[in-house]
Amino acid sequence: MPLNPYSAFTMPPFVQIQEGGGGFPCFKITNDYTEAEMYLYGAHVTKFHPRHKKPLLWMSPTSSFMVGKPIRGGIPLCFPWFGPHKQRKDYPIHGFMRIRSFEPVSVAQLSDGRTRIQLMQKSDETSITYWPHEYMAEVTATFGESLEVSLTVTNPGDEPFSFEDCMHTYFAVTDAPSAVVSDLNGVCYMDRLANDSFGVQYGELLVGNGLTKIFTRVPRMIRIQDRASGRVIRTEQYGMANTVVWNPGKETAAENPEIAGREREFLCIEAANCVNTPIILLPGCSHTSTVRYSWEST
Secondary structure: OHHHEEEEOOOOOOEEEOOOOHOOEEEEEEOOOOOEEEEEEOOOOEEEEEOOOOOOOOOOOOOOOOOOOOOEEEOOEEOOOOOOOOOOOOOOOEOOOHHHOOOOEHHHOOOOOOOOEEEEEEEOOHHHHHHHOOOEEEEEEEEEEEEEEEEEEOOOOOOOOOOOOOEEEEEEOHHHHHHHHEOOOOOOOEEEEOOOOOOEOOEEEEEOOOEEEEEEEOOEEEEEEOOOEEEEEEEEEOOOOOOEEEEEEHHOOOOOOOOOOOHHEEEEEEEEEOOOOOOOEEEEEEEEEEEEEEEEEO
């Protein structure tokens, strides 16, 4: 994927666009708060490393940077469906947004020193073969002391449509099995590893040897206690009703060469509108899903 189409795009001094993995164009951000990376492919944030702290996001060192395949780690964006397509199992898992490129809209240095990047993707002949609707999607990422990512989907067509979205975020932890997820006490969930049975979470959620649970109608803030390091990651979500907590465990990870043997290094906390909470968008209307991530002082 050549860099030339973006060579004339105006950049503030703290941002450069360089050749990243697989030759994909990648924004490199270095401001007073953090070092970060964001790809045009999938509008994928692959790095957020606040100064004087550990990296917040986990990336697979063997991720495939190839057209038609998702980047493994960071923040993949799932749209317009979550998981496998309900009718066509040959369609890409988690939709097609994360395997299509975006166009830059703006890159700005804010007055408080944060950096904001806006990218856009629109429906075209390829997307309509998978999903027969016109759409416009804008991703805004703001890099400061915290990381904020928003996905705004607009329906420019004449008919309503429904969609699912998810920010499938991989957080870097020291030891996933001993990590604990807080703030879900009393929240209902669907357990994907137990035939989609329903349950209610009581107390803190221990990751243990792998899990896939979809929590519904979740609180705005959820925290990861990385007990092995004593650190706490704070996640906030807006416009997103559910949260998926996922770690593959050793056996499932072994089936995927991009994560095999590394399942202890990450935990996915995925803000989502999925399964029982799709978004229904009327013509001319928009919906915004937002997450904010940061290290919490301990």
